[in-house]
Amino acid sequence: AQSVTQPDIHITVSEGASLELRCNYSYGATPYLFWYVQSPGQGLQLLLKYFSGDTLVQGIKGFEAEFKRSQSSFNLRKPSVHWSDAAEYFCAMDTGRRALTFGSGTRLQVQP
Amino acid sequence: DTAVSQTPKYLVTQMGNDKSIKCEQNLGHDTMYWYKQDSKKFLKIMFSYNNKELIINETVPNRFSPKSPDKAHLNLHINSLELGDSAVYFCASSQGQDNSPLHFGNGTRLTVT
Numbered sequence: 001a002q003s004v005t006q007p008d009i010h011i012t013v014s015e016g017a018s019l020e021l022r023c024n025y026s027y028g029a030t031p032y033l034f035w036y037v038q039s040p041g042q043g044l045q046l047l048l049k050y051f052s053g054d055t056l057v058q059g060i061k062g063f064e065a066e067f068k069r070s071q072s073s074f075n076l077r078k079p080s081v082h083w084s085d086a087a088e089y090f091c092a093m094d095t096g097r098r099a100l101t102f103g104s105g106t107r108l109q110v111q112p
Numbered sequence: 113d114t115a116v117s118q119t120p121k122y123l124v125t126q127m128g129n130d131k132s133i134k135c136e137q138n139l140g141h142d143t144m145y146w147y148k149q150d151s152k153k154f155l156k157i158m159f160s161y162n163n164k165e166l167i168i169n170e171t172v173p174n175r176f177s178p179k180s181p182d183k184a185h186l187n188l189h190i191n192s193l194e195l196g197d198s199a200v201y202f203c204a205s206s207q208g209q210d211n212s213p214l215h216f217g218n219g220t221r222l223t224v225t
Contacts, residue, residue: 032211043116043202043216044155051211088153098143098206099168100214102155 002027004091006103013081014111021076021106023091031093033074034100035065038088047089050074061085086110115139118203118217125193126225133188133220135203142207143167144186145214146178149200158201161186193224 003026013019025031032051036044048059055067065076074091088107092100118135125131137144145168146158160168164180175191190197200219206212 034213036216041218043204043218044214045216046213049211049213090155094211097168098162098212099145099157099160099170100155101157105153105155107153 002031002093002095002101004093004101004103006089006091006106008106009104010107010109012109012111015083016080019076019078019081019085019108021089021091021108023074023076023103025072025074025091025093027072027093027095029095030067030069031095033065033067034092034094035059035063035074035076036090036092036102037061038090038105040087044090047076081108081110083110083112116203116205116215116217118201118220120220121218122221122223124223124225127193127195129193130189130191131193131222132190133201133203133222135186135188135217137184137203137205137215139205139215141205141215142183143205143212144180144183145204145206146186146188147202147204147216149202149219151199155202159186159188190222193222195224198222198224 005024034049035047050067091103116137143162145160158172159178161180177189180186203217204214
């Protein structure tokens with residue numbers, strides 16, 4: 001079955017610390033992969049996407065993600081977290097259905 | 113300037129009522145979607161339309177009926193509302209290609225009492 005797993009429901013980091021949010025997918029081939037961020041009461045905003053080529057992709061707000069085929073992973077990273085990064089983060093994949101399958105989300109809290 | 117706008121933002125209604133949520137996008141996209149986000153924040157696709165044609169209907173009860181009068185609009189009508197319909201409903205649009213990212217509206221929080 002096609003699915004996206006985000007193993008961490010909730011992560012708390014200190015402001016200025018590095019961040020890594022995990023994402024694993026289950027699919028027989030390489031899907032298109034996305035990370036979205038949702039602030040409270042808002043819709044989802046695209047952070048970055050992976051289609052092919054360079055496995056390290058850069059996104060907005062200083063985020064990057066690395067695709068690892070061998071691990072079926074697409075982890076999101078940021079070297080130094082800001083308080084404004086506190087939000088819900090969703091990993092998603094498109095297997096060609098022209099519709100996204102989302103993970104369950106990871107809530108990020110940032111401590112001052 | 114809002115790219116994908118949906119109304120209303122909040123909707124509180126009683127069981128058994130019929131309600132509609134409207135969505136409009138000004139991005140010139142060909143494909144529009146409705147997603148449901150439950151109380152645990154899980155997002156699941158309900159429908160997608162491409163140029164007013166239904167593409168995906170993800171085992172949604174037929175009480176839910178999407179209507180697309182043109183490719184810039186995708187409205188969601190819900191009949192005989194049930195408690196379990198309480199959720200946040202997101203409209204989205206994309207260019208309709210396999211790797212096109214979705215642009216989301218800000219959501220409509222539906223509460224059925």
